[in-house]
Amino acid sequence: MNKIEVLIISNKFDFTTDYVVLALRELKIPYVRINRDEFFNYSIKVFLEKEELHVDINGKVFVLSNETLKSIYYRAPTFIRSLDIPADPEEQLYKFQWASFIRNLIIFENAFWINNPVVTYRAENKLYQLKIAKQIGFKIPYTVVSNDGRLPAIKKETKYAIKTLDPGLLKTDDKEAFIYTNIVTGGELIKNNLRSAPVVIQEYLFPKLDIRVTVVGRKVFAVKILRQGKNIDGDWRRIKKEELEYIPIKLPDDISQLCINLVKKLGLIFGAIDLAFANEEYYFLEINPTGEWAWLVNSVNFPIHKEIAYLLAQGKDVR
Amino acid sequence: MDAKHILLEKAFIYKNKQENTENENYVYDNSLGYWMKKDNGKPAVYDPEFSGPRTKKEDIETGEDQKGE
Numbered sequence: 237m238n239k240i241e242v243l244i245i246s247n248k249f250d251f252t253t254d255y256v257v258l259a260l261r262e263l264k265i266p267y268v269r270i271n272r273d274e275f276f277n278y279s280i281k282v283f284l285e286k287e288e289l290h291v292d293i294n295g296k297v298f299v300l301s302n303e304t305l306k307s308i309y310y311r312a313p314t315f316i317r318s319l320d321i322p323a324d325p326e327e328q329l330y331k332f333q334w335a336s337f338i339r340n341l342i343i344f345e346n347a348f349w350i351n352n353p354v355v356t357y358r359a360e361n362k363l364y365q366l367k368i369a370k371q372i373g374f375k376i377p378y379t380v381v382s383n384d385g386r387l388p389a390i391k392k393e394t395k396y397a398i399k400t401l402d403p404g405l406l407k408t409d410d411k412e413a414f415i416y417t418n419i420v421t422g423g424e425l426i427k428n429n430l431r432s433a434p435v436v437i438q439e440y441l442f443p444k445l446d447i448r449v450t451v452v453g454r455k456v457f458a459v460k461i462l463r464q465g466k467n468i469d470g471d472w473r474r475i476k477k478e479e480l481e482y483i484p485i486k487l488p489d490d491i492s493q494l495c496i497n498l499v500k501k502l503g504l505i506f507g508a509i510d511l512a513f514a515n516e517e518y519y520f521l522e523i524n525p526t527g528e529w530a531w532l533v534n535s536v537n538f539p540i541h542k543e544i545a546y547l548l549a550q551g552k553d554v555r
Numbered sequence: 556m557d558a559k560h561i562l563l564e565k566a567f568i569y570k571n572k573q574e575n576t577e578n579e580n581y582v583y584d585n586s587l588g589y590w591m592k593k594d595n596g597k598p599a600v601y602d603p604e605f606s607g608p609r610t611k612k613e614d615i616e617t618g619e620d621q622k623g624e
Contacts, residue, residue: 244588248583251599251600251605253589254588254589254590254598254599254600255600257587257588257589258589258598258600267588269588269589274585277585293585294585294586296586398561398562398565400562404562404566406566407571410570410571411568411570411571412568412569412570413563413566413567413568414567415565415566415567416565418562420561420565424561425561428559428560428564429558429560429561430560430561431560433560433562435561435562474567530600
């Protein structure tokens, strides 16, 4: 029996998780990684009376209890945004019942979560994020959500940034689509159909400098994002990787502190924040509680994985 | 009024590719919980020849951020 201090919930092909696993090994912390796509290979038992979870992987039994488990690293979705409902009832049962099982691990109330899915569920909502960000002192772009482009504030010739409220993943037979942030004119908003779904309409910040801030507890990792040395008009994620540059920057202390405060206020430990620097001011755009970060380890050697592992090893919020 | 929603008009469309078909020189160790190179057991993510992590849309951020399955 191996008493476990850190539980990692991920999937087999989430290579980002490997960085955290390897950092935990360096710290010699007993951990177990369970993958959502590997439950067939595990024997799992939850003893609710003792609040214990036993995971048997290849004959090796890992024991997790509310007494000894320090932390949980949660790399799994909170909202189910499934584009594929399996045809096979057996697969449907696997998908939805194991997803529920993972969510039910919130029984480990004493554990330190990065991030707790209950908290992530709330924090993923864009309007809520913007409201809280503004409340704590961030400047935010003027924002309207509507399914009707004929708004008093919308001017025909003016440009606006439009985006989805929820990640815009769509599917047809053999293709998928993603809706990034797009720049449109007021004329397009007035003329086009918005009725079937709400749209986030924001003040168009131009010129702007894109900044990605990754917060882990009290640590702030910030990069500016450029395209061949220049600021980017619109959504930087649309641009080919080869053309993007990530340059580490030090944010002003007050902005850095606001980022830490926002993550804390939302109840998170980890958050990937998008800022824009425009009109000589820092604007909060959004925060992703489940944002990717391995690209920053690879491109600019930010030790984000080590910071996550360190906090998991501590098992507490050290802010 | 045009029939198509403005967000659909602006959507970025890409082929629904099969993922995770590469990396055949690497193996995942179930009890250790990470990928390693078959011939020397070294961690895959620190091997320059290893191709992950990546996203379906070939972008940096949104494809594997645990928002969809």
